[in-house]
Amino acid sequence: MEKKFSQWKKQSLNKLDQSKKGSVDRDIEHVVSLLNSCEEYFTTSSCSGRTILIDGASQSSDVQKQNCVWLFVSHQKCTFDDLMSGLARSSGDAVLKFEPFVLHVQCRRLEDAQLMHSVAINSGFRNSGLTVGKTGKIITAVRSTHGLEVPLSHEGKLLVEHEYVRFLTQIANQKMEENLRRIDRFYENLQSALLTEKLQKLQIPEPPSSHELQDPPHILEGEKVLEEEEEGKEERKKSNVYKRRRKREQHQTDCCHGDGDNSMTELDDCLSLFT
Amino acid sequence: MEKKFSQWKKQSLNKLDQSKKGSVDRDIEHVVSLLNSCEEYFTTSSCSGRTILIDGASQSSDVQKQNCVWLFVSHQKCTFDDLMSGLARSSGDAVLKFEPFVLHVQCRRLEDAQLMHSVAINSGFRNSGLTVGKTGKIITAVRSTHGLEVPLSHEGKLLVEHEYVRFLTQIANQKMEENLRRIDRFYENLQSALLTEKLQKLQIPEPPSSHELQDPPHILEGEKVLEEEEEGKEERKKSNVYKRRRKREQHQTDCCHGDGDNSMTELDDCLSLFT
Numbered sequence: 001m002e003k004k005f006s007q008w009k010k011q012s013l014n015k016l017d018q019s020k021k022g023s024v025d026r027d028i029e030h031v032v033s034l035l036n037s038c039e040e041y042f043t044t045s046s047c048s049g050r051t052i053l054i055d056g057a058s059q060s061s062d063v064q065k066q067n068c069v070w071l072f073v074s075h076q077k078c079t080f081d082d083l084m085s086g087l088a089r090s091s092g093d094a095v096l097k098f099e100p101f102v103l104h105v106q107c108r109r110l111e112d113a114q115l116m117h118s119v120a121i122n123s124g125f126r127n128s129g130l131t132v133g134k135t136g137k138i139i140t141a142v143r144s145t146h147g148l149e150v151p152l153s154h155e156g157k158l159l160v161e162h163e164y165v166r167f168l169t170q171i172a173n174q175k176m177e178e179n180l181r182r183i184d185r186f187y188e189n190l191q192s193a194l195l196t197e198k199l200q201k202l203q204i205p206e207p208p209s210s211h212e213l214q215d216p217p218h219i220l221e222g223e224k225v226l227e228e229e230e231e232g233k234e235e236r237k238k239s240n241v242y243k244r245r246r247k248r249e250q251h252q253t254d255c256c257h258g259d260g261d262n263s264m265t266e267l268d269d270c271l272s273l274f275t
Numbered sequence: 276m277e278k279k280f281s282q283w284k285k286q287s288l289n290k291l292d293q294s295k296k297g298s299v300d301r302d303i304e305h306v307v308s309l310l311n312s313c314e315e316y317f318t319t320s321s322c323s324g325r326t327i328l329i330d331g332a333s334q335s336s337d338v339q340k341q342n343c344v345w346l347f348v349s350h351q352k353c354t355f356d357d358l359m360s361g362l363a364r365s366s367g368d369a370v371l372k373f374e375p376f377v378l379h380v381q382c383r384r385l386e387d388a389q390l391m392h393s394v395a396i397n398s399g400f401r402n403s404g405l406t407v408g409k410t411g412k413i414i415t416a417v418r419s420t421h422g423l424e425v426p427l428s429h430e431g432k433l434l435v436e437h438e439y440v441r442f443l444t445q446i447a448n449q450k451m452e453e454n455l456r457r458i459d460r461f462y463e464n465l466q467s468a469l470l471t472e473k474l475q476k477l478q479i480p481e482p483p484s485s486h487e488l489q490d491p492p493h494i495l496e497g498e499k500v501l502e503e504e505e506e507g508k509e510e511r512k513k514s515n516v517y518k519r520r521r522k523r524e525q526h527q528t529d530c531c532h533g534d535g536d537n538s539m540t541e542l543d544d545c546l547s548l549f550t
Binding site: 110113114117127128129130131132134141143147148149150151154159160161163164167168171 | 385418422425435438442
């Protein structure tokens with residue numbers, strides 16, 4: 001497995017970047033470099049976050065949805081004129097979207113993916129999750145909740161006043177700023193988490209958490225004491241997350257069946273307004 | 276572990292529903308019942324999808340974001356009057372959101388979570404992912420991409436024309452319809468996937484995939500032949516997903532570094548317009 005992961009990493013890093021741009025977005029170069037410098041990780045895709053204006057077909061069938069035109073894309077702040085000149089070229093249904101930072105990280109072992117997931121959640125990327133493939137590929141997707149999706153024209157006709165587009169420009173740029181703050185938080189949390197892991201490995205050749213992968217049933221069925229130790233560590237590591245989650249419980253149990261824990265991510269309406 | 280999962284399931288199903296509503300949303304009762312009738316699964320939270328109008332504070336600090344008011348919530352289609360009467364009560368920054376179906380499913384074993392994840396992706400819930408806890412809790416979150424997030428008022432002042440609100444009502448209702456179609460698709464795919472699993476178990480006491488949990492390194496390091504068999508099964512099971520992904524590649528490599536595989540979920544702008 002170790003060998004296989006290294007092969008995957010080598011292949012991936014040597015492979016031509018398949019994006020049109022062909023390179024990593026400037027604002028996350030340091031994050032991608034840090035991850036690719038770790039033997040436990042490599043990135044397979046990323047976007048630092050962007051404001052986009054798409055001109056879609058007026059109907060909603062899958063076929064037509066693919067016939068969309070990009071009127072405007074920016075990974076930095078945008079201006080009122082950027083959006084207006086894009087909208088001027090709309091002939092279908094134009095939609096303004098803000099898409100936050102997204103990152104896919106392939107991880108050597110499940111515990112590495114768990115660490116990445118914990119850092120992501122801790123940094124406010126609450127739609128993050130793991131994918132575990134049959135062939136052993138383990139990927140953590142670092143995802144935020146969507147930020148903005150505003151229909152602006154129908155069959156080429158602008159549906160709103162210019163002042164509203166000016167207001168949206170501010171909102172989109174506020175979201176871009178918040179997005180960059182979250183990327184910084186993620187980078188800092190990642191650095192400290194990786195350092196903690198390294199120190200633990202130096203002190204303890206086989207830290208308890210590493211058993212989980214070498215012998216999952218051991219941890220999964222493990223003695224209560226060991227589990228409590230694990231939970232204790234986890235609690236300390238994720239204290240910020242849990243604090244945030246407790247806060248959120250006041251807002252997100254509005255209408256949906258839930259145990260007030262796992263529903264946090266998507267049902268947190270108030271807090272997701274600006275994420 | 277088996278015993279522990281059963282205990283968790285028993286505790287969860289006996290626990291009082293912590294949502295204000297206190298019950299599962301009508302449109303997904305059959306999905307939740309099906310999952311809770313399986314020994315491998317139980318649901319910990321869910322929402323069938325909703326159109327909400329939230330009055331947030333005018334600034335974006337976390338503190339203020341929590342002081343938001345719910346002006347309108349509906350799990351069914353909404354009307355122009357619903358939204359207008361909600362907006363009439365706005366004193367801050369009102370935002371209209373459509374939030375699609377979300378479901379959290381605790382799974383007995385990793386392979387059960389992988390099956391759930393595969394069904395979710397296959398049904399169009401492309402932001403789905405796993406969470407693997409230190410104590411052995413394995414949860415698959417079934418998530419779609421956000422559907423709509425439209426700022427409508429600032430400091431209580433409506434920013435758009437009534438006609439635009441009428442247009443948004445149609446869009447929100449179209450998204451609700453599409454959401455229900457996806458729930459149906461998820462339910463059908465889930466039924467057939469569970470049936471296939473049951474049949475496999477009847478025919479083969481120890482199907483290859485079940486080794487993965489009893490002895491992960493075996494599959495992860497397993498002979499090429501076994502891996503190819505596994506991959507073959509996976510390919511067949513997920514053929515629709517891969518077809519969809521291939522389609523998407525034309526659209527989503529616009530600006531971001533990626534290997535054209537894992538970036539599918541978030542970078543698919545055209546196809547996500549109506550999801």
